[in-house]
Structure formats: structure tokens, C-alpha cells
Amino acid sequence: MDATLREALAARFPAVDLDQDVLLVPAADHYPLAALLKEQGYTLYVTVAASHHPGPEGDAFEVATVLRRPVRGAPSVAWRVVLGADPHLQSLYPLFPGADLQEREQLDLVGVRFDGHPNPVRLMLSEDWVGHPLRKDYAPNMPHAPWR
Amino acid sequence: MAVDQTNLSYEHPLYATMDKMPGITVATTTVDMLLTWGLKNSLWTFAMATSCCGIEFMHANGNRTDLDQMGSVPRPSPRHADVMVMAGTITVKMAPRILRLWEQMPEPKWCIAMGSCAISGDFYRDMYSVVPGIDTMIPVDVYIPGCPPNGDDLMAGLKRLQEKVEAQRAGRWVEPEGRPETAKAILPALGRVIDRDGTQTERQLRACQSMGLDGNEHRQSDLVAKSAGLLSNLLKLKGR
Numbered sequence: 001m002d003a004t005l006r007e008a009l010a011a012r013f014p015a016v017d018l019d020q021d022v023l024l025v026p027a028a029d030h031y032p033l034a035a036l037l038k039e040q041g042y043t044l045y046v047t048v049a050a051s052h053h054p055g056p057e058g059d060a061f062e063v064a065t066v067l068r069r070p071v072r073g074a075p076s077v078a079w080r081v082v083l084g085a086d087p088h089l090q091s092l093y094p095l096f097p098g099a100d101l102q103e104r105e106q107l108d109l110v111g112v113r114f115d116g117h118p119n120p121v122r123l124m125l126s127e128d129w130v131g132h133p134l135r136k137d138y139a140p141n142m143p144h145a146p147w148r
Numbered sequence: 149m150a151v152d153q154t155n156l157s158y159e160h161p162l163y164a165t166m167d168k169m170p171g172i173t174v175a176t177t178t179v180d181m182l183l184t185w186g187l188k189n190s191l192w193t194f195a196m197a198t199s200c201c202g203i204e205f206m207h208a209n210g211n212r213t214d215l216d217q218m219g220s221v222p223r224p225s226p227r228h229a230d231v232m233v234m235a236g237t238i239t240v241k242m243a244p245r246i247l248r249l250w251e252q253m254p255e256p257k258w259c260i261a262m263g264s265c266a267i268s269g270d271f272y273r274d275m276y277s278v279v280p281g282i283d284t285m286i287p288v289d290v291y292i293p294g295c296p297p298n299g300d301d302l303m304a305g306l307k308r309l310q311e312k313v314e315a316q317r318a319g320r321w322v323e324p325e326g327r328p329e330t331a332k333a334i335l336p337a338l339g340r341v342i343d344r345d346g347t348q349t350e351r352q353l354r355a356c357q358s359m360g361l362d363g364n365e366h367r368q369s370d371l372v373a374k375s376a377g378l379l380s381n382l383l384k385l386k387g388r
Contacts, residue, residue, distance in 0.1 A: 125277060126241040133276045 001077065005040050012036055022064060023079035030081050031090040034067065038095055042067040042077055045096035048103060050087070050110040052135040061087035061112055088113040109134040184317035187230075187256075188310040189219040194229030194253065196246055198236030201263035204296040205235045213299030220306055226252045231309065234286070235296075237265040237272055238279040250286050258289045258313070260305055263296045270295065291325050 001009075001018065009018055013033065016025050025033055046066035053060040061083040068076035081089060091114035092099045103114040104123040111132035114120065122129060131138055193215075195205050209215050209222050223229045226249045238246060250259070261282050264270035269280035282288060289312060292305040315322045 124241075129240075138276070 001075065005037075005077075008036060008040060009033075021078070023077075025079050025081060027081050027083060027089060030063075030065075030079075031092065031095075033079060034065070034092050034095055037067050037077055041069050043096075044068050044070045045092070045098045045102075046076060048092075048099065048106055050106040050112040052110055052137075054136050059085040061110065063087075063089055063106070063112055065092070083112070087111065088115055090115050091117040093117055108132070111135060180317065184314055187317065188313040191218070191220050191231050191258070191306065191309065191313070192223045192229045193220055193231045193233050193260075194226045194249070195222055196232050196234045196236075196249065198238065198242060199265065201235035201266065201296040204298060205233055205262065205302065208299035208302040210299075213303050215299075215303065215306065218303070218306055218310070226250070227254065229253055230256070231258045231260055231306075232286070233260045233262050233302075234266040234282045234288075235262040237269070238282060238285075239277050240279060241277070243279050243285060246282075247285055258309055259286050260290045260292060260309065261288045262292045262302060262305070263294055265295075267291050267293060289325065 006018055009016065013025065013029055016023055016029070023033075044067065046068055048063060048065045050061060050063045053062060062080050063083065064078060064080040066076050066078045068074055083089065087110075089112060091103055093103065093114075093116065100117075100119070101123060103117055104119070104121065106112050107114065107117075107120055108122040108124050108129075109132055121127070125133070195202060197203075197205055205222075207213075215222075220231075226232070230253075232250055232253060234246070250257075259282065261267045265272060265278075266282045269275075269278050272278040273280040279285070290305045290309045292301050294301050297305075312322050
């Protein structure tokens, strides 16, 4: 993370600890952070990855997003957002149209909804699939597959 | 006309007709042979190629193992084809589409399960999104094991299918091919819910119990131990 970006981030998001490799930001700052990074030249949407963390106090979900500059050798910036039992997050589609399929994949497999996504339907599994297979409590022997 | 009833075979309707109308015996047999010859030497294939076995199928139609020399021409449409070569993994999303393509093929039609994924799902068998074998949906005539089987194996499988077609047309009983995997029990796919070392969380146990399982179904070692114990008991009894 170079100095100018660090200054801009510190001015805009004072509560975020910028010394972490993967920044932990509140869900409300997800979209503004992406917008700021896009202004700073981080125009390449690398990936979004959601994960499910069941615990004794309930479900938690974590959505990690990675952006980088489209320059050889440029460092990437990654941040994560922790969500509760009903996970939903603002879609980055208005900023990065490449987020379309990636956010649909997370919706399909983990069940994180992205508000403002233009086409929030399943990407990989069939349209009538029940459940989200990459959740830790997903049971493969579900009645939707008669050969199981 | 004295007919020896013991050796008559009525598997094919032509033979019943021949028995009733002795005058056309020679002619119908010859035409039948001609039809059989034509059918078995023009098994046009429809490549239901879903993954890497499909690449091997393309290679088998290339010039090294030239399937054209057996009259087997790949067709792009199921409506032109006699044989569906199921080459690759069958996902749950693809399965209804495969079934529909199979129903679009005109009779008579045959199915070849090419490769271990099409036979049993192989190492994707326990996955939530994979159908464990094409024979859960479609009757399979020839199994070609391998991962992937090469062009020579596909040729050998087509040759077996030709022999089968010939025998069927002649009214002989053809023993159905066994699934090479039948010896293995297909255990419920719980590997992702339960840890392999047997420790499971309360939540995972509840997920299993909600399906009417006790969460121990995946432990093949337990099954093996139990059956080994039974076997030793039987041997002891026999010794006594």
C-alpha cells in the first residue's frame, strides 16, 4: 500500500486498521471503500470470496474482495466484511461490471445476497436447487437428488 | 411340417413369422442378415461429451484410431445417432438435459458409458452436484472403464457393442454387462459434513439427524470391521 493511498484511506475511513494485510471494514464501508480504491487506480476487480463460519452464537459470514491496479507488479488491496446470520451486502456491480458473475457465484454456493445486483440468480447449480452447498452445515443427502 | 419346438427362439418377431410362413424362410433370413450387417456396421455415435473423456472421444475419431473404419461416424444431433457415448462427469444440472437428448434419439438406440465418471461418478461420486453413474438414468449396453479410456479402448467397446447388436438381431440372449463398480458399496455422501477422524460438532450431528441418519454411515472401516467379525465368527462355527 503506497503512501498516497494510505493517506486517502486514513482520511476517509479512520476506524479501519490499515496495518492489516486484509483490511477488516464494516459492511457500510464496503461500497465507499471500493469506490475510493477505483478512484485511486485500483480498477481491476480480481475476486470476491464468501465463507461460512458457524458458531455457538449463530452463523457468521465473511466476504473478502480483492482489487488491484492493472499494472505489472502492482500490489493488490484486499478487505473483508463480517456479516451476520442473514448475509447481504451492497453489490459492486455499478463500479465493476466484472463483479456480475462472481457475485452470482457467491450467491449460489454460499448464499450471500448482493443488494443492487442486476440479475441475482444462481450461476452454477440448477435453478430449483435447495440450499447453498458451501455452507458448513449443508447436508448433501437432500431430497432434491433422487439418486442419493 | 415337423418343427422341433425345443430349439426355437422367438426373441425376434421375424422368427415367429417365419415359423408360421415357411415359404419365406430363406428370404426373410437373408434380409434380416442384411439389415443386421447394415445396422452393426453403421453405429453412428452421439458424443455426450461433458468433460475430459470427450477429448479422448475426439481423439478416437482422429486418424490414429479411426472409428470411421468401423462405420461409426460422430453425429452432432441425437436425432441422427444410434449410440450415445456418455463421456464425462454427469452433474445434477446436466442430468435432465442428457435424459432429454437420449429421449430424442430414435429407436433402436444404445448407450456406452465411457470412463469411470460416466460409470460410477468415480471420485466425484460423493459430491453434492454429481450423479453417480449414467446407469441411474439410462440403460447402459457397454461399459468402458478407464480415466480416460484411450481410443483403442473405445474401439474395443464399439466392437463389443457390434457383437451385442448382432446377437440381439439374431434373437440370442445377451448377458447384460455388469457395472464394474458393483462390488463397492456406494455409501452416503457424508464426507463433507462429518470429519474423517470421527469428531463431529453438535451442529453437524443435528444436520445428520434431521435427515434420519445417525452420522456414522460414512465409516467404511466400521463396516469392514463388522463384516470381518462376522466372517471370523462364521469360520469358528464351521470349525466346530
